[in-house]
Amino acid sequence: MKRLLAAAILTVAVVGTVAGCGGKDIGRDAALEAALNDAGVSESDTTRLQVSEDRDDGQKVYEIRFDVDNTGYEYEVAAADGSILSSDIENQDDGTQAQGNVQNGTQDDDQGTAQNNGENAQNNTSQGTGTANSANVAVTQEQAIETALSRVSGATEQDIRISLDHDDGVYKYEGDIIYNGVEYDFEIDANSGTILEWSEERD
Numbered sequence: 001m002k003r004l005l006a007a008a009i010l011t012v013a014v015v016g017t018v019a020g021c022g023g024k025d026i027g028r029d030a031a032l033e034a035a036l037n038d039a040g041v042s043e044s045d046t047t048r049l050q051v052s053e054d055r056d057d058g059q060k061v062y063e064i065r066f067d068v069d070n071t072g073y074e075y076e077v078a079a080a081d082g083s084i085l086s087s088d089i090e091n092q093d094d095g096t097q098a099q100g101n102v103q104n105g106t107q108d109d110d111q112g113t114a115q116n117n118g119e120n121a122q123n124n125t126s127q128g129t130g131t132a133n134s135a136n137v138a139v140t141q142e143q144a145i146e147t148a149l150s151r152v153s154g155a156t157e158q159d160i161r162i163s164l165d166h167d168d169g170v171y172k173y174e175g176d177i178i179y180n181g182v183e184y185d186f187e188i189d190a191n192s193g194t195i196l197e198w199s200e201e202r203d
Helices: 002-023 028-039 109-123 141-149
Strands: 047-056 059-068 071-078 084-091 097-102 160-167 170-179 182-189 195-202
Touching: 028 047, 028 059, 028 071, 028 084, 047 170, 141 160, 141 170, 141 182
Parallel strands: none
Antiparallel strands: 047 059, 059 071, 071 084, 084 097, 160 170, 170 182, 182 195
C-alpha cells in the first residue's frame, strides 16, 4: 500500500513538473522588451514592428522584427526565459548586414541564410535610391509606393520597403508593408501600375 501511495505521489510530482516547464511563457510584451533592450531602443523609436510566435527545436520562440531609421532588426527570443537566441541587424539603405549572431546555436542555418538572402535582395533598392529612375519604366517608385500604401489605411512611407526587379523581361516593384503587426507583400507592374500580387500575413 505504501509503495502504491509513493508511486502515486511521484507520478503527480513528475506530471506537475513537466506541465510547469511546458507552460512557462514570458509573453509577447516581455519578449519584445528583451529585444528592444538588446537593441538599445524604445518601442516609440520603431517602425514596421512585428511579433510572431514559432517553435525552434521543440521550444516556443518569439520572432521579432522592427526598423529604427534605416536599420532593420530581427530577433529570436526564447519564450521560456526571454533569452536572445539570435539577432540580425541590417542596413536598409544598401541591404548590407551590419551585425548578426546566433548565441545558442538554435537557429536553422539554411533557413536563416535563405531568409537573409531574400531580404538582402529585397532591400537592395530601398525607397529613394533612384534605381527606378534609371530603368525604362512608366511608373515611378514614388507612384508604386502610393499605390501600395493606398491599400493599407494608416500606413506611411516609414512602413514600406520596395525594390525594382527585372524578371523574364518584365519590370515590377516588389516589397512589403508592415503595419499594426500585419505584413503585406506585394508586386506591382512597373509599366501599368497594376498590382500583380498582394498577400497579408498576421501574427
